[in-house]
Amino acid sequence: MLHDNVQTKLSKFMSKILRHSPEQFGLSLDPVDGSCKIADLLEVLGVQTKWSEIKVGDIEEVVARCEKQRFEINGDRIRARYGHSHDKVSYTMAVPPLVLYHGTNVQAAPLILKQGLRPMKRQYVHLSEGLHFATLAGKRRGELIILAIDTKKASQAGVVFYYAGNEVLLADAVPAEFCRVYEGEKEVRHND
Template sequence: MLNERQQMSLSKLMSKILRHSPQDFGLSLDEGDGSCAIEDLLNILRKEARWSALGLEDIEQIVRNCEKQRFEITGGRIRARYGHSHDKLSYPMAEPPTVLYHGTNNKAAPVILEEGIRPMKRQYVHLSAGLHFATLAGKRRGELVILAVDTVKAVSWGVSFYYAGNEVWLADGIPSECCSIFDNSSGG
């Protein structure tokens, strides 16, 4: 069983491999869903002396305990759910809740309210059905600002939404007209 520090370190390495640069580690991901055999990932991780004794249960611990639920295991295969910077993965189009949330910071919020939410260096804009993941994403860089996205309006503007699992929703972009600052002062 990995301790908390080991979990964080391994999770970051898995993100690097599965989300950003699989080719740097000699890993080929499935073009359709971005997955690979867990054994393939384990073999790559075990090449590093620090992780030479790594087992399947350690990978499962990371997947289970990752607060942002970045990974999923299905049928002996593992993939990063979202955030890829390599080949664009496809997700099923779905009807989102009427409001989704986007965590950002006080410097980026005015720009977003003027220009909309853009994926920047990511494949998609990341949104969440609840405040928890939006808060986790937004508090990393400065004072937290939560934006509410009116999905009904966004759909009327031609935005398609994709469900990535575990409250995470993706879109190619969100027009500024569909965004507003979320005011939680009333408790909800």
């Protein structure tokens, strides 16, 4: 079993490889789902002095214990669930719950409420079925603000939602009129 700090460092390094720069490490990802063979990832890790002793079980442990559920193993393949900065990964279209959540900060919230949610440097806007993942994502950026997304109205207006796994849904963008500040059980609509 890996120590927590080693697990965190390995998780971050795996994110760098699988989400941001696989080509830098000579790793080829499937263009459709962004996956690679676990054996190929292990080979890439093995040539790094710091990670030369890593085994398949260590990778599986990182996947299982990652609070943000950044990775997914399917058979002998692994992929980052979301956040890719390489070729756009395809996801299955989904019918979302009536409300999805997005964590942000007090500086970004006013702009989002005017211009909507955009992916910025990511491929998609990340949304959560529950408050847990929205809080995890938003609190690392400063003082937390949770936005609630009216998915029924957004879907009727043509916004398509995709399922990325583990309570995370994605969208290409979400117009401002479907975003509201979430305050506990009470949602407050933004008025300009």
